[in-house]
Amino acid sequence: MCKQLGCSYFSALQLSSNTNYLSARIINEMIETIGAELFAELVTEVSNSPAWGVMVDETTDISVSKQLGLVVRYIGPDGDVKSKVLSLKTVSSGDSATLTEAILEATAVLPMDRFTSFASDGASAMIGRRAGVGQRLKDQYPGLLTIHCVAHRLNLAVSDCIKEKKGVPYLIKYEQTINSTFWFYQGSSNRAASLKEMERVFELPQLKLQGGNQTRWESSRDATNVLLRIMPAVLADLSKQARSEPTAEGLYRFFRHEFFPPTLCLMHVVHNKLHRQFQVFQMRNLFFSRVEQEVTALISSLRNPRTQALVKDKWESWLSDESSLQPLLDEVPAYFKDGFWDRFSATVMIPFLDMLVQNVESRFPEMGILGNFNVLAPRRIQEGIMDTKFGQQEMQSLARHFPRLKEEDLLIEWEAFQEQAMLPDLKSKTLEEVLKWLISPNTMQLFPHLSLAAAIALTAPVQTADVERLFSALKLVKTPLRNRLRDCHLDVCCRVAIDGPQPGTFRMDNFVRRFYRSNSIRRVKCSKGGCELCK
Template sequence: MALVLRFVDKDGLIQERFFDMRCVTSTTSLSLKEAVCDILSRHNLDVSNLRGQGYDGASNIRGEWNGLQALFMKDCPYAYYIHCFAHRLQLALVTASREVKPIHKFFEKLTFIVNAVCSSPKRHDESQAAQLKENEYLLEIEEIVPGKGANQIGTVKRATDTRWGSHFSSICSLIRMYEATCFVLKKIAKEATNYSTSGNADSAYNYLKSFDFIFILHLMKEIMGITDVLCQALQLQAQDVVNAMFLVRNTKTLIQQLREDGWDKLLANVRYFCVRHAIEIPDLDDLHSTTRFGRSRLEENQVTIEHYFRVEIFFTTIDKQLQELNSRFSEEAMDLLTLSCALTPKDSYKAFDVDTICTLVDKYYPMDFNDQEKIHLCYQLEQFIVDARKEPCLKNLSTIQELCSCLVATERNKIYFLIDRLLRLIMTLPVSTATTERSFSAMKIIKTRLRNKMGSGFLNDTMTVYIEREISASISSESVIDDFKLVGSRNDLF
């Protein structure tokens, strides 16, 4: 478990520093909390001074009720949890949807189909030739129109677990190249000399031509199309927190609308696709069976095919998406970030609002400002906004960090000390941090198979020197030698 501290230094700059790495034998939330508290206490850091916490996607850490997040909130109610914007949200949403068994099966088959079609240059050429032939036919019947850059020949994209939006791109490419993919799989099933390859290709072809696959294919396209805009926005290096929060709310609203009003449209699109590609459409009023041989479910729990697709797949998958979004972006965190944007100096302090900032302090930082300071803060804000819009050094700023640094540089942090304190509290919120992920990547470089017996203490020290190169570069060899000499002399005294 890697621990990274996010703080504001004396110059008003945000710092993220790798602090420690602990090998935890138990991954329960309580054990993880004890490990973090032990690390902090050894360096005389009080847990009550925490003002923000952020984790990766592990449920035992970020759980709202029983996770590490909740345990720290009990001891320190002002250590607000903010979802790490750098975490791959699209992959987390895919993982959430795969908790529905038919969706998990769909992605497994999707991966196999793409790998089979793109496994060799020969298959790639066959796929493109089939796509070219299909485009010529569609142009002949005037279903598509010619034009510059239109109807280009492409390839089916792989869905990888390390890239943003790759699953969405893979689904869209398969829909676009559906006939070409069917042609290649059918050819592999007939011509493959290996019985395993032939059988797998035949199985994939039959699944590709099933109503189940087509329905989930279009369902995931709709869901991931809605969430893709948010996922792409969150990976930007320069975060616009206000617009990001609007996107989160809009995404939740659109997914909820899809749940309430999207069934008929989705079913119509699936039927049109099935008719176009000669796929058998089942009678939705028939009873759903657990196998293709017609063996129905238990007599008391028989459901129709429409109920199965609508309730057990459509509703359940969308509910998983909403649950994941609500877990990562709680209303409290969204409200906190939205209110904090009132301090943004962009566009000559256009968003700066005294009442909103005072509400932020009253609601989220009541222990960091006493009653008298809250009164003084209101007047400091009024004085500051007049000063900021006149002074050139304060006028052309765009981020909260630039504002905090400017106050320090001009020594106005001594005048507007309450504003400076509030800025530092807001800046500690972990909005977009990837330092922890880089720490784990560094561990793979340092602790290799040849050095797998490296102790935890030595590993942690080595990683600190490797990751925090800026600090280690400022330490001269002579000072290290002098320190070792002092250690020797102290031992002699004892």
């Protein structure tokens, strides 16, 4: 790894037959040294950022140890917003007191007076109003923004539509049947082989059924798309299996229900609409104004009558393929009766779409304190140009929430900024572009308080997908065969896996100094005849 990173010193490592610096212990120490160098660089950059926020989540690893992941979001030296791994810590418990203590310990090396925002997955231990981690941190750092991850919020909005006692009754049974079908074939190699044979008979793609998961709605999308493509084979095989398997008989009976095919088409259309939002909400360095735009577009799309028309077109197109769906068409003639589509719409489709819209609206209310930053958008300033008090209320709200912002100075700068925003170089910029302009070195001297406000807005994390990426790296590093890694080594390996530098860009001279100075008896074959490391 070190050689790939561009280190030329390793050609001199072979000092003797028993001194080559290539043992497992030395290699592990080298990896930890690289991690230490990356961490030192991160601390320096965050310390120079006017504001920073942290994303937090927890998971259980392969050795059944609870891991707490922290990713810090800050303004980098080049003025861009960055998100990097701060720490991966093993914690003894998942209660709020333990998690808060671990977070404060991990962030102790950073300037806590600039700690402005905290994002989590929305678990009760994280955002509980009385004793959650967010509230405990707020007690110590007044003005701290606590944010519920937007991807988790969207997932909850959708999954509530199919939950027991909450969702649409038919869709609850539908989701259960999809998962039961997956486990029916997953639990038997004979059944799986029988389904593959049916796929060959019907000349369909050789696909494996997928199971849905309410905690990961995107997995339900995969399950729906696969079933839609191989439905004829599944129907034919369940029909055969039903002769000897009671479970298959129950599944086949539900698949023959008149509402099942249009429901499958409905879920296919809705999944495709939601897929883009989920992809956007998991982007690195996602900005809060983008969330507002995506939520507004999603609600508008779900309310659009065209959505219902897309479902009907998909259903009718599916029915037109009589050769592949013959087993279904022979036994469910209700499709051709008058009023069928109206009954399906009233029973399943319209209640589902209405409930989904309501859930999205309730899960994504106004952006709260973050919404006050919208007045900095030139478009909004142009709309309120005739109002002499435009934006003052928002500036006062920001000053009350964030102690570092002084209301009087902020209002003075706001008046001057409104005139600046009407100039050609800013007039056509988006809110995010304006905020980045405000944190540029030259602008910070003109608008120091507005610049600080812009830094707070830009560093506010609205998702925790970056922590999920850290956990994905954790699964690759800590495996069943490597489940006894030391906590510090595990942290370093995951840091290098996520934020490790590209070959040729890493400062190997700093690494070598740190490595050799950590042990005074280490020797190196110097090609320069006595460099600073050999003195």
